[in-house]
Amino acid sequence: MPELPEVETIARNLRQGIAGQPAVIGRHILETNLLWARTLAEPGPDEFRERLVGQVIENTRRRGKFLVFALSHDWLLFHLRMSGDLLVRPAGTPPSTHDRLLLELEGDLQLAFNDARKFGRVWLVNEVDRVLDGLGPEPLDEAFTAHDLFDRLQRTHRQLKPLLLDQTFLAGLGNIYADEALHLASLHPLTPANRLTEEQAGVLLTSIRAVLEDGISRNGASIDWVYRGGDFQNYFRVYQRTGEPCPKCGTPIARIVVGQRGTHYCPHCQPLSS
DNA sequence: CACGAGACCTGTTCGC
């Protein structure tokens, strides 16, 4: 699940609450229950519990694919990786399958980090930049311009698809939204970055923003059993649509493997040589 | 520097 739109949706829902799920802002953390030790990137389990209990959740936001909790004295960060999710439940709910960390909150709430594949990680740090350092620009940040993107593209000959997945190049895109953005921009996933014109770079940025904003407006994408509540999976243009007609021209969508990731594109709308 | 392979994990789907 968790690319920029899904993480953004989770951060918003935790901050504002939704029907049947109160906001977590302003609540004390009363207790923690660590169920899979390796979930904790830092610190160790004992220090984690000692430092965390008693703090107040002041705010929740997103940076790249990280969920960032501003606490009264520290920062609590989650990276959901492939299958992580954060769920709000009634206090004292017994652990369910794949729960890795539970936080009992003031107001009879429990915040559960659930992660089937155990790739997700949690940090409790006093300096947030130490974890987020190295992340590339936020694609939705208005201060990031088409010229900035063109500039960065010019500096490498890497293929567009793996480059867009590189979080130091741009923060927040994953396999779904990279494929969707490249299709919207009519760019082949294997195009060398420094071959784009400034105009094409502009189209690419516009396309990236369009698919991310579309994803956010539909609360992200829900596929299989992971992350419910999103709707964007019903609007994929190419992702996991191998063999189905391209929404622009009807040509069957092709699937190739790039950097060990399934990559979906239209051979007609996204030619390599243009 | 760029790229590919392997690791980390579990669950579902596909092909025979």
Place this chain on the structure above:
DNA sequence: TGCGAACAGGTCTCGT
């Protein structure tokens, strides 16, 4: 039906 292979929203590390 059963069973192994392939595949899945991500990132890190190592070898070439």
